[in-house]
Amino acid sequence: MKRATDDPNPWLATRTRTGAEYDAPYEKRAQSGIDIHGEANLVMALLAEYGRRDGGKPHVLDAGCGTGRIAIELARRGCQTVGVDLDEVMLAQARQKAPELRWLNAD
Template identity: 50%
Template sequence: MSPTAYDQRWQRIEAAGGNPHGEADFVCRYAPRSVLDAGCGTGRVAIELARRGLDVVGTDLDQDMIAMARAKAPELTWVHGDLGDLELATRFDAVVLAGNVIPFVTAEHRRAAVHTCARHVAGDGRLIAGFQLQPGWPTVADYDTWCESAGFACEARYATWDRDPSTDAASYAVSVHLRP
């Protein structure tokens, strides 16, 4: 999907009365001061978190998405990089992977991407990810295994960014992991 088409999708959701900032609302409930938006796309979540006063860095593999994010918010830090081997000097209170980031990482690199994100979480911070549950995509068990191998345990799981309870019939999962 092109950066423009991606942004237009969220504009349509907002115009129809939807909340385009559910991920930011969710993350803010944990009161972080700093956030790494891993797989930030065009910066929708990162820009909203910064608007709310958080220190935010956004990173994405797609150069066009990062270019659009930079154009929309040049005052923020945007890093073009691969989640499989990204190394930033900063550690964050929260690392968020919103909007199907993990399923879009190639299958052979998903574990490495989770480990990279986990390395960027400050001592008592959280790793927060949301993705669709559909055939051929990672399961919550897969994701939990990758998080556990990075030293993280599941603190909470929901079916939506609005914190609806997770059920076996859920088509989406939002997971919050931290170090035990």
Template identity: 50%
Template sequence: MSRWEELTGGTSGQDYAERFAALAGSGKDVHGEARFCAALVPAGARVLDAGCGTGRVMIRLAELGYDCVGVDLDASMLAVAQKQAPELPWFQVDLTGFDPDLLGISPYFDLVIAAGNVFPLLAAGTEATAVERLAAALRPGGLIVAGFGLDEAHLPVPPSITLSEYDDYCAAAGLTFVDRFATWDADSYDGGGYAVSVHRR
């Protein structure tokens, strides 16, 4: 069982969506991840939203002209995403078993984004496999972007993956480090408790 399932029981989709809707309604910018991605690859690029949740990031990217696919293990989150954007492709998939061929979709994505603490919320011991599966879905030269917390202040569960471990998983999957930031607004990383990492295949 993933740490996410242990945390939520797999029933948190609507609550999660309502929380972000309230943030947006208060005037807070909730599209930093999509803006970050749009600065990396041009409109029309193929994007895999890995751990897409309720679809907030992917729906925004689709509005900006990106060719998106969303995958998540949590059916309650996907139900919200499908209701909000039924025209977009959503799949219930465990990232450790992600295989585009099995889903009947083309591999070779230009960008994979894993936002929202995807890697710290995986089942213990599966992180390297998830990175490997996502890396395999990238075209040569494609990018994977992962943003996740590194300490208790930035995570809903105890910290479980360090940046050096994540970099090692990426290297083992044939990915090369490109850059690291402290926020989705591309602020310089200063060793803090949250990091957005970019690696290239």
């Protein structure tokens, strides 16, 4: 049996959820009327306070973007976003949801 410590990245070796399974609780919350964009709200507030002053699009790196929930929302709000994640399964879900955005597999 392969152990997690045999893999160069133990986290990936122990991952059991797919991108769709990861998204499911957020979709359920959104359908019940709960705001699932708290992180995006915070980033936008920080950008309003500390972001660009020249009127250009804010550039945002979503490190550990997973399936892209936050990066996609920030792009919808006018940010130039790049999503980065180590997990290609999660990135595949992000790419499917928003192929126009930039998604990178990196650590």
